Amino acid sequence: MNRRKQTKKEPLLKGWRFVTVCSVILLAFVALFARAAWIQVVSPDRLRMEGDMRSLRTTVSSTNRGMIMDRHGEELAVSVPVQAVWADPKQVHAELSLEKEQAWQALADVLGESRDRLVKRVDNPKRRFVYLQRQVTPAVAEYIRKLRLPGVHLRPEERRFYPTGEINAHMVGLTNIDGNGIEGIERGYNEWLTAQAGERRVRKDRNGRVIEELGVVSEARQANDIHLTIDQRLQALAYRSLKRASEYHRATSASLVMLDVKTGEVLAMVNTPSFNPNNRSQYQSFRARNRAVTDTYEPGSTLKPLIVVSALENGIVHADSIIDTSPGWMRLGGKRVSDTRNLGKISVQTVLQRSSNMGMVRMALQETPEQLIDTLYRFGLGIDSGMGLVGESSGLVPQRRRWSDIEQATLSFGYGLTVTPLQLAQAYAVIANGGVRNPLSIIKRDHVVQGEQVVPKQHADAVLQMLESVVGPGGTARKAAIPGYRVAGKTGTSRKAIAGGYGNDYVGVFAGMAPVSDPRLAMVVIMNEPQGEKYYGGDVAAPVFAEVMSGALQLMNIRPDGAEEEQFQLAGVGG
Incomplete structure (x- = not known):
């Protein structure tokens, strides 16, 4: 029995193995705890950055x-x-x-x-x-x-x-x-x-x-x-008329600028050829240029009223002076200056009315070049308008130490300097506004800006009255006349300069203002390189002026001041 009774022994666990396992488990927990503490307490930035990269967004x-x-x-x-x-x-x-x-x-x-x-x-x-x-x-x-x-x-x-x-x-x-x-x-x-x-x-x-x-x-x-200061009604009217005329005369380009005489605001500014900005396939750099401010031209006879103002201001002539243009031509520096025919002794008004080069030369040669240049600058030629338009040119008013007689003479009838259509329009606005030059603006102002008296009022008014005769019978701009309104202005036709002289292409210009009794609008129309037999400013630019100015005066409800209106009023009073 004792042999069958055997004591059941418990399994033995060696002490070092148990200690080893517990130590490993403990170390693992310590390592995990240390890592978690390091990530969350000591250096949490990287973990936070990783989380932010997955969830943070900027909208x-x-x-x-x-x-x-x-x-x-x-x-x-x-x-x-x-x-x-x-x-x-x-x-x-x-x-x-x-x-x-x-x-x-x-x-x-x-x-x-x-x-x-x-x-x-x-x-x-x-x-x-x-x-x-x-x-x-x-x-x-x-x-x-x-x-x-x-x-x-x-x-x-x-x-x-x-x-x-x-x-x-x-x-x-x-x-x-x-x-x-x-x-x-x-x-x-x-x-x-x-x-x-x-x-x-x-x-x-x-x-x-x-x-x-x-x-x-x-x-x-x-x-x-x-x-903008632009009136879209006038803008559309101006563009239609200018485009139709430039296509009819096959002009390379054309520009029109209309200013409010009293404020200096630009009411219309259009050019041809144009493009449709909604169709980018039509976009070409030469079509996108605003020629009214980027392109410059020799103004030709449209500069003559400014020279007359200078002569009046410097006492060279008076408004009622008589100038002898005989024999109708002269030679200066080996070059001939002439009128189309001998006009003889004529008034200053007739000099402008008939666009006499001889009359202008007689006046200009009695002035100093400095006096002429100073007057042109005061009218706004040769300087930036300050409107901030892209690509705007300041034109070119010549500056020389010595002037020859022929240089001074050609300047008097609009050669040897260049202006933009905008500058020429501003110059005529000065004449229309009694010698006051208002700052030009394309952005509508919320306040009135005072202009500067750049030339005496009596001289500006005198030249304005003279320019009215240019549009009347015997003048060169009869096609610029508007029924019912008194209109003043000046035609210009200049040959385009080429290397070594002048070519056979022309620029036809008309600059004017209306109504003369109380001028409100000044406008310049330029036809660049018209083709065909008609290229004079009075033929290609003046009719555009008449059409656009007539529509503008009616759209702006400006009262007629012409002879026809006066007769109508008198008839109404008498009846």
């Missing part, structure tokens, strides 16, 4: 570019909502989007591109963003949205639209595809028109939903609208 508020409007609030440039089509090539390949061949073909068709070219843009799976097409219409965007192509997305943007098209293209200008101004007012006042988008930090979940607002990064700045 940008949408902005619209400011509008450009005329003086009455009519829209000349506005921003319309459109969509940009873009793709994520990595997503396209990851989700096998290219296997939907029919959908990609439909996408190519609606975007107007070949399917192969479209697919080639997304062939790099490492890229995350590529534009497929920008500024698509809402209808096209909705069609693309319904295709449900993985990796193809839409994002909102805006496109500039110009309701008046080619009428205001040179002055208003246009923007590029990113909404930055590249021509005209759009460029000159780009910062003023551009809004600054606001940014805010948010936390999003994996589905892109905002779960926490973290604050504003930068405040949004709203865009500013611009009100």
